[in-house]
Amino acid sequence: MSRSKHTDPDRIRAQRRVFAPRDARGVGDLSGDREARRLLKVLGLHGAELEEASGPRSYRLPRVREVRPRPGFLHPASPADIRSFLSFFGPVCAYGIRLIELRQQAPNASPEILLAVLRVPGTILMFEQPASPWLLSGQMHPDTISRLIAAGARIETSPISTIAHWPDETLRDFILFDGLMHEIGHHLVQQYRGKRESRVMRTKDHERRASAFADLCRHVWKERADGDRTA
Amino acid sequence: MNWSQLVGDGIENPMNARAILDAADMFNVPCFFRDTRGLADRWREDLASASLPLVDTDTLLEAMRPIVAVENAPGSRPVYGATRPSGTPSVVVGNERRGVGRDVLSSAEKIVHIPMGGRGPNTLNVAAAAAVALYYLANRRGGSVQSSRPEHRRPALLLAGPCDHVEAGSTLRSAAAFGWRSVCLDDRRGAWFDTPRPIRAEGRAAARSHRGGIRVVRIAPTDRLAYEEITIIGIRLDAPLIHRARLATGSRSALILPDESAIDISSEDWARMGRSVRFARIDLPTKKFPYRYRLVASIALAEASRQIGARARKLPSRPPTQRLAYESTLAAGVLEAAEFVTHEELRDY
Numbered sequence: 098m099s100r101s102k103h104t105d106p107d108r109i110r111a112q113r114r115v116f117a118p119r120d121a122r123g124v125g126d127l128s129g130d131r132e133a134r135r136l137l138k139v140l141g142l143h144g145a146e147l148e149e150a151s152g153p154r155s156y157r158l159p160r161v162r163e164v165r166p167r168p169g170f171l172h173p174a175s176p177a178d179i180r181s182f183l184s185f186f187g188p189v190c191a192y193g194i195r196l197i198e199l200r201q202q203a204p205n206a207s208p209e210i211l212l213a214v215l216r217v218p219g220t221i222l223m224f225e226q227p228a229s230p231w232l233l234s235g236q237m238h239p240d241t242i243s244r245l246i247a248a249g250a251r252i253e254t255s256p257i258s259t260i261a262h263w264p265d266e267t268l269r270d271f272i273l274f275d276g277l278m279h280e281i282g283h284h285l286v287q288q289y290r291g292k293r294e295s296r297v298m299r300t301k302d303h304e305r306r307a308s309a310f311a312d313l314c315r316h317v318w319k320e321r322a323d324g325d326r327t328a
Numbered sequence: 329m330n331w332s333q334l335v336g337d338g339i340e341n342p343m344n345a346r347a348i349l350d351a352a353d354m355f356n357v358p359c360f361f362r363d364t365r366g367l368a369d370r371w372r373e374d375l376a377s378a379s380l381p382l383v384d385t386d387t388l389l390e391a392m393r394p395i396v397a398v399e400n401a402p403g404s405r406p407v408y409g410a411t412r413p414s415g416t417p418s419v420v421v422g423n424e425r426r427g428v429g430r431d432v433l434s435s436a437e438k439i440v441h442i443p444m445g446g447r448g449p450n451t452l453n454v455a456a457a458a459a460v461a462l463y464y465l466a467n468r469r470g471g472s473v474q475s476s477r478p479e480h481r482r483p484a485l486l487l488a489g490p491c492d493h494v495e496a497g498s499t500l501r502s503a504a505a506f507g508w509r510s511v512c513l514d515d516r517r518g519a520w521f522d523t524p525r526p527i528r529a530e531g532r533a534a535a536r537s538h539r540g541g542i543r544v545v546r547i548a549p550t551d552r553l554a555y556e557e558i559t560i561i562g563i564r565l566d567a568p569l570i571h572r573a574r575l576a577t578g579s580r581s582a583l584i585l586p587d588e589s590a591i592d593i594s595s596e597d598w599a600r601m602g603r604s605v606r607f608a609r610i611d612l613p614t615k616k617f618p619y620r621y622r623l624v625a626s627i628a629l630a631e632a633s634r635q636i637g638a639r640a641r642k643l644p645s646r647p648p649t650q651r652l653a654y655e656s657t658l659a660a661g662v663l664e665a666a667e668f669v670t671h672e673e674l675r676d677y
Contacts, residue, residue, distance in 0.1 A: 210658040217652040232554030
């Protein structure tokens with residue numbers, strides 16, 4: 098088994114780094130901790146006292162910046178929603194994210210509806226969306242319709258337009274999972290491969306993993322919500 | 329004294345000649361024809377009641393100078409931003425298929441072309457081309473625009489209530505030539521979809537192997553549309569001039585070209601089509617002329633196409649370093665209920 102301090106599993110490394118983002122690389126790893134414990138033992142102190150001395154553990158969440166949406170549009174997920182969401186999913190998701198920005202969409206954007214963008218490394222842009230109901234020109238692709246329905250939207254279709262109604266907080270959850278967590282899925286693929294700024298796999302595989310990660314997060318979130326309701 | 333005169337050179341179809349006369353009336357200029365392909369005979373057969381003003385070759389090449397030829401010829405300049413020669417220039421448009429005659433081209437002081445961004449037909453109906461050329465030569469109204477991504481600046485296009493299938497067809501041809509690949513058609517007058525067209529259907533079936541074409545999406549006058557911004561363009565409006573309006577606003581906005589001979593723009597409920605409604609007016613020197621939908625619509629499409637711009641020619645350089653980015657998007661709408669009209673069909677309009 099390797100004793101290198103750089104071969105921690107992802108989860109342990111993320112946990113360690115988010116608590117000390119500006120410390121030198123070796124600070125806080127287990128070897129340093131063991132060394133400190135040996136010194137404490139020599140001094141007649143114990144490990145429990147060491148943990149108490151360090152106080153409650155907290156880490157800084159990524160910065161969330163909001164640009165006010167245009168009239169008729171909104172940011173379905175507020176900065177507070179995003180922070181509580183990232184806190185729920187823990188440091189593994191937050192590690193390496195530098196900025197999350199809630200933006201207006203460019204007026205000449207492509208005809209596709211842009212939810213979010215990851216700019217490698219670690220910048221996520223989330224875009225304003227029209228207020229519910231969404232009036233979409235043309236008939237949508239069946240895959241898109243099934244995706245919207247799975248997210249909780251109620252769909253009305255006509256030959257030239259599609260109307261998506263978003264009851265309650267379904268639009269917020271849709272943006273958080275299909276936008277934010279999808280992009281965090283992309284980020285994790287890049288972050289834990291060591292080559293943060295270069296393409297680590299073909300786009301199709303990248304997309305598949307990001308979608309699987311977003312689905313997993315949705316499942317975990319739903320289970321927690323169901324658990325809260327039954328409790 | 330007139331600022332110009334319009335000359336049709338070698339026109340074959342008397343209906344096109346009639347439309348060219350209407351284009352000249354729109355701009356309050358006289359119109360003449362150099363008959364090299366038997367137009368006068370066909371004119372007498374089809375439109376015996378009206379007279380056809382003719383001009384011979386010597387008069388055209390000597391007494392009617394300076395000549396501005398509208399032709400997509402080598403060395404021609406875009407009509408956008410073109411200045412007209414001093415004096416009373418003759419604006420010459422050519423035969424439907426062969427264009428302006430060589431003798432006229434070699435005598436012309438200036439050759440201009442109408443830039444087109446489409447992948448399909450690269451010519452307009454001759455009367456539409458005459459109207460567009462006169463519109464830009466009458467006054468300088470902005471030059472050519474270069475854009476890095478013109479397709480992202482192109483708005484959707486909706487033709488509202490054309491009364492005549494030839495006018496609708498010519499307008500579709502103009503739309504295809506200026507780069508639109510799908511058009512919504514509010515066919516409340518039954519001019520396009522409800523005409524008996526067995527021959528056209530045969531031709532369409534036979535021509536399906538052709539690549540390209542334009543998709544015509546039928547919409548009802550009561551349909552709700554989802555555009556962020558719509559711009560209604562007409563000539564009988566109290567609104568900002570079209571070249572000062574912002575037309576290249578991207579695919580989330582739409583241009584609406586109503587047939588003003590059938591639609592009262594002021595009484596229509598435009599709010600059902602978009603969140604923000606704007607109007608723009610085509611500036612013409614006179615209000616008294618026979619209205620032709622294809623002429624007005626082609627001018628509007630030309631101005632929109634000018635504002636959308638053409639892709640700048642790239643100089644050989646190092647490729648830009650593109651940062652890695654991943655997007656999550658919802659796919660755009662697909663328009664399955666559309667009729668596919670090939671470029672070959674549009675050539676007949």
